[in-house]
Amino acid sequence: MADGTRKGAAPLALTPAEMLAEAGTLGRRMADGAKLFSDVRDEDVQIATTPKDLVWSQDKVSLYRYRPLAESKGLPPVLIVYGLIGRYTMADLQEDRSLVRNLLNAGLDLYVVDWGNPSRADRYVTIDDYVDGYLAECVAFIQERAERDKVNLLGICEGGVFTTCYSALYPETVNAMVLTITPIDFHADQTENRAGHGFINIWMRSLSPEDVDRLIEAQGSLPGAFMGSVFSMMTPMRTMTKYNLDLLDALDDKKKFLNFLRMEKWIADRPDHPGEAAKQWLKDLYQDNKLVDSAFELGGRRVELKNITCPVLNVFAKDDHIIPPATSQALRGKVGTGDYTELGLPGGHVGVFVGGKAQKLLGSGISDWIAARG
Amino acid sequence: MDQFDAFKQMGEFWARAGTAFFDPAGISRAMAPGQAGSPWPGLPTADFAKLAEAQTALAQSWASATALSQTLTSALRGGRDAPDPTAGAVLARIFDPQAWLGGTAEFDAALNRMAEGPQLADLWQAERRYGALFTAWTALRRAQAGHQAVMLDAWTRAAGTFARDTNERSARGESFASAREMMQAWIETANTVLLEVQRSDAFLASQRDVLKASTDLRLAQQEVAAFASELYGQPTRAELDDVHKSLTDLRREVRALRRANRAAKARANGGHREDAHG
Numbered sequence: 001m002a003d004g005t006r007k008g009a010a011p012l013a014l015t016p017a018e019m020l021a022e023a024g025t026l027g028r029r030m031a032d033g034a035k036l037f038s039d040v041r042d043e044d045v046q047i048a049t050t051p052k053d054l055v056w057s058q059d060k061v062s063l064y065r066y067r068p069l070a071e072s073k074g075l076p077p078v079l080i081v082y083g084l085i086g087r088y089t090m091a092d093l094q095e096d097r098s099l100v101r102n103l104l105n106a107g108l109d110l111y112v113v114d115w116g117n118p119s120r121a122d123r124y125v126t127i128d129d130y131v132d133g134y135l136a137e138c139v140a141f142i143q144e145r146a147e148r149d150k151v152n153l154l155g156i157c158e159g160g161v162f163t164t165c166y167s168a169l170y171p172e173t174v175n176a177m178v179l180t181i182t183p184i185d186f187h188a189d190q191t192e193n194r195a196g197h198g199f200i201n202i203w204m205r206s207l208s209p210e211d212v213d214r215l216i217e218a219q220g221s222l223p224g225a226f227m228g229s230v231f232s233m234m235t236p237m238r239t240m241t242k243y244n245l246d247l248l249d250a251l252d253d254k255k256k257f258l259n260f261l262r263m264e265k266w267i268a269d270r271p272d273h274p275g276e277a278a279k280q281w282l283k284d285l286y287q288d289n290k291l292v293d294s295a296f297e298l299g300g301r302r303v304e305l306k307n308i309t310c311p312v313l314n315v316f317a318k319d320d321h322i323i324p325p326a327t328s329q330a331l332r333g334k335v336g337t338g339d340y341t342e343l344g345l346p347g348g349h350v351g352v353f354v355g356g357k358a359q360k361l362l363g364s365g366i367s368d369w370i371a372a373r374g
Numbered sequence: 375m376d377q378f379d380a381f382k383q384m385g386e387f388w389a390r391a392g393t394a395f396f397d398p399a400g401i402s403r404a405m406a407p408g409q410a411g412s413p414w415p416g417l418p419t420a421d422f423a424k425l426a427e428a429q430t431a432l433a434q435s436w437a438s439a440t441a442l443s444q445t446l447t448s449a450l451r452g453g454r455d456a457p458d459p460t461a462g463a464v465l466a467r468i469f470d471p472q473a474w475l476g477g478t479a480e481f482d483a484a485l486n487r488m489a490e491g492p493q494l495a496d497l498w499q500a501e502r503r504y505g506a507l508f509t510a511w512t513a514l515r516r517a518q519a520g521h522q523a524v525m526l527d528a529w530t531r532a533a534g535t536f537a538r539d540t541n542e543r544s545a546r547g548e549s550f551a552s553a554r555e556m557m558q559a560w561i562e563t564a565n566t567v568l569l570e571v572q573r574s575d576a577f578l579a580s581q582r583d584v585l586k587a588s589t590d591l592r593l594a595q596q597e598v599a600a601f602a603s604e605l606y607g608q609p610t611r612a613e614l615d616d617v618h619k620s621l622t623d624l625r626r627e628v629r630a631l632r633r634a635n636r637a638a639k640a641r642a643n644g645g646h647r648e649d650a651h652g
Contacts, residue, residue, distance in 0.1 A: 140636065195570065195573075202572075203581070214593070234572075
């Protein structure tokens with residue numbers, strides 16, 4: 001057992017007067033913060049504000065088309081596909097940190113699919129329904145509207161798995177595919193084994209398939225709040241200090257403070273993941289790792305990665321603790337195209353989309369790559 | 375009575391009260407003559423002993439952690455005669471092991487929110503189901519106590535490491551330049567230990583136990599709710615699930631028909647685009 005400090009220097013080299021000054025500074029910052037809180041209005045923390053129009057919907061799924069912000073480059077439309085854990089609004093968090101705006105400013109014709117808010121009533125909806133059903137319907141709509149045989153797909157995280165599966169099942173409809181922070185080999189977290197990285201992979205492997213089945217039987221879904229708590233566990237001290245130390249730091253600067261609140265808004269909007277789709281996600285992919293082995297089945301068909309013949313840009317975050325880079329990079333050599341490019345960006349899972357430097361590199365990296373494959 | 379004693383005694387109280395309540399003799403005392411006999415078939419009374427055991431282990435960890443926390447806080451603020459009570463209070467908060475339980479409490483709370491459904495008042499007739507529900511509840515509390523014991527052991531390890539590092543720094547004649555710098559050192563130490571712990575078999579096993587127990591509790595609650603629903607002529611969860619399954623199947627069929635229709639039109643028009651989805 002520790003016995004505190006012994007002789008030598010005092011652990012904290014502050015005189016009583018300095019300590020009082022520190023306490024005084026803290027008090028001032030808290031007072032400033034209270035004023036900031038009272039001044040903030042709802043419209044200050046709006047997210048996903050880039051103008052768009054609802055162009056198609058089915059059940060709880062909506063397809064939006066963004067209004068152009070620049071002259072069209074005449075390229076095939078791009079469909080952004082987010083996953084069921086979190087929402088696409090991360091790609092359009094705020095005006096100066098928006099992948100959506102960066103792509104629109106590059107003259108791309110941009111669509112996004114919103115999976116809505118699945119409830120217990122959607123317990124039996126599967127990944128087959130999302131990929132072979134809703135996503136295929138969205139692509140068909142865009143093909144018809146744009147009078148194009150092929151579209152570009154931009155998948156994010158679980159949405160990247162959806163676009164990977166779709167591109168393997170319907171290669172003739174995909175011009176090019178961009179994957180961002182997308183897991184392909186769900187066991188490749190063990191390649192680097194970095195502390196604090198890949199906890200979900202480790203945690204899922206510690207559960208049995210029956211644990212997952214019973215969880216879904218009991219809940220009907222993989223509740224969004226539950227996944228939120230798992231993400232919090234992955235950054236334990238950050239979670240403990242977030243609403244005191246981090247927030248205190250953000251209070252110095254109104255812009256920083258509003259960024260903090262917008263991010264909190266996105267984090268709080270975490271839909272429930274439909275139960276049967278969650279079982280596939282957790283058991284077939286996280287536990288049995290079927291995707292990288294081309295053993296995952298949708299709609300009675302195997303998802304053969306070598307059937308992906310379109311050009312592929314695989315973007316990963318070098319410091320992604322949720323989707324470790326090796327789990328994404330595992331796609332190299334598995335697809336049926338020689339036009340395969342990897343882009344490793346600085347930052348973490350979310351930082352790559354909203355971090356000051358990374359999000360600019362992400363936008364230009366994607367738009368330049370797509371433009372070269374128009 | 376300190377926190378540790380209160381916790382331990384509460385555990386013992388629950389164990390005593392629970393065992394007595396489910397003891398056939400206790401039940402027969404509670405019921406009217408002629409109704410004696412066990413209306414709690416298959417209820418494992420050993421659960422309470424295990425719960426008390428888990429809570430005792432947790433209480434011991436808690437006592438160690440609390441003592442270490444107080445020592446650390448006192449030493450770092452310069453002993454009892456410290457001139458600044460504010461700094462002392464801040465330090466006490468920073469080194470409070472409760473925060474570590476709080477760190478997992480979000481996960482636990484999420485599980486609890488998932489597990490704890492509506493309060494049902496009129497279930498006194500459903501003894502067997504209610505008994506199973508109570509058993510599931512004690513199992514969840516036991517699993518949570520086991521998990522918290524793992525977390526407290528981790529906190530004790532982190533605090534010990536921090537104290538050692540601070541002592542070494544002090545022996546070298548070095549100090550923290552500010553409270554914030556010291557806090558940062560603690561955060562880094564704690565983070566390293568926590569991330570290691572999360573990969574340990576003990577953490578994963580106790581976390582899995584909590585997940586399983588919360589799931590079992592939720593299912594036991596649904597059994598009670600289903601009984602009440604049938605009793606009062608309301609649709610049960612299983613019936614609703616059946617309806618939702620049928621609805622999902624019907625939506626699939628509609629989608630397939632629409633797609634087939636679109637492909638047929640495309641063929642009729644001599645186009646090929648929609649065939650890709652046919």
